[in-house]
């Protein structure tokens with residue numbers, strides 16, 4: 001369902017060239033549940049942005065559900081995202097002036113869902129992450145972990161077939177974090193394809209597949225027999 | 228050096244009243260190194276903001292180095308902060324249009340330090356967190372963990388006597404995180420007072436003192452014999 005071939009991502013900053021992804025080859029099948037682990041600055045978020053159709057590679061090929069998005073323009077990328085993909089950002093990317101409810105409804109507006117149905121599904125998603133009583137607040141009235149959970153609720157509200165989560169439990173205590181991981185496992189069992197980024201080995205040990213990245217290269221990629 | 232007596236923090240949001248801090252009594256001596264741990268939404272950041280003179284309580288008393296800041300105005304709070312305190316925010320609060328170097332120099336501008344000395348000390352601080360080669364980049368050109376390290380460099384650049392760090396390793400892999408904690412331990416041994424918030428038990432187990440908060444109350448507060 002996802003296929004990266006010889007993918008490079010380079011940033012030029014004045015004199016400097018940063019090679020964020022240094023020759024990535026990666027295949028993820030429908031229904032898989034994989035964790036990407038690696039040190040700070042190793043290329044995890046950059047890789048996720050390519051997988052999530054938020055950016056294109058400097059060179060190489062990116063196929064998502066058979067569609068070649070390697071050189072897609074902003075509209076095409078946005079189309080791909082809205083129809084197939086849920087993305088949880090490392091920095092949440094909530095709209096500060098909108099309420100929790102409005103933030104979570106956003107993906108459905110793009111999808112042309114009726115306002116009654118939007119409200120119902122948004123509230124259900126917000127409930128699922130344990131924040132039903134905060135639906136009327138704005139992000140600035142929430143704690144870091146509460147914002148993270150709203151970002152998760154928003155990513156899941158369209159029941160996307162593919163979910164990308166960039167450090168979804170980084171701001172959560174172990175109990176709340178475990179609840180979120182249980183939610184992902186449930187979605188995986190229901191057939192969604194899930195790729196999550198973590199810097200926490202304990203979390204990477206729980207997913208069926210473990211992909212390790214270092215300095216923009218995949219250095220390990222195996223299936224956890226016990227996960 | 229820090230004394231909180233019967234401290235409450237309440238937020239009114241329309242009909243709703245959120246009690247973020249529900250009767251906090253806390254004393255921290257000069258040179259102590261303490262971790263505050265607790266679930267998401269339990270009041271950790273709110274408590275840190277009061278300790279760090281970024282906010283005042285709804286009721287109760289806050290003494291910092293003998294100064295009563297419970298009802299201080301913005302200027303007084305800002306004075307306290309710039310002279311004594313280094314604060315690492317859970318959401319970094321870097322200025323996106325400024326370079327890493329400029330971000331780290333900021334506290335010294337308020338302190339009236341000469342531009343040559345500012346540059347030297349900022350570069351030293353940036354080097355300490357392993358980002359010497361990124362001093363010219365802006366935050367948006369950095370990874371989550373790199374931004375977190377810049378926020379730490381900025382908090383330390385004035386060699387503050389008191390350091391508050393709100394989840395300083397949340398975005399860091401274990402190796403980089405351990406290096407940052409080693410840095411804090413070193414500063415503690417040199418006499419700084421350090422309070423860090425974490426949701427990670429392993430980290431709270433490493434500091435001499437462990438303060439547990441739940442629903443805005445301190446439920447546990449003891450010294451780690453093995454730390």
Ligand SMILES: Nc1ncnc2c1ncn2[C@@H]1O[C@H](COP(=O)(O)OP(=O)(O)OP(=O)(O)O)[C@@H](O)[C@H]1O
Nearest residue numbers: 011020040041042043044045046368369370371372
């Ligand atoms: N827009 C950009 N311009 C320049 N360099 C960039 C840009 N975005 C990312 N980088 C660099 O690319 C490298 C990989 O970044 P990335 O965000 O993918 O790392 P990461 O593995 O997610 O790190 P973390 O665990 O800290 O979040 C880093 O060195 C980063 O500084």
Ligand SMILES: Nc1ncnc2c1ncn2[C@@H]1O[C@H](COP(=O)(O)OP(=O)(O)OP(=O)(O)O)[C@@H](O)[C@H]1O
Nearest residue numbers: 141142143144145238247267268269270271272273
């Ligand atoms: N400006 C605000 N208005 C309303 N409620 C607020 C405001 N700031 C914080 N709160 C609420 O106060 C409670 C404590 O928030 P706080 O940020 O201190 O939690 P925290 O322990 O730091 O959580 P986390 O681990 O998720 O960062 C939360 O329920 C939060 O929603």
Ligand SMILES: [Mg+2]
Nearest residue numbers: 045090370371
């Ligand atoms: Mg990242």
Ligand SMILES: [Mg+2]
Nearest residue numbers: 143144272317
């Ligand atoms: Mg917090």
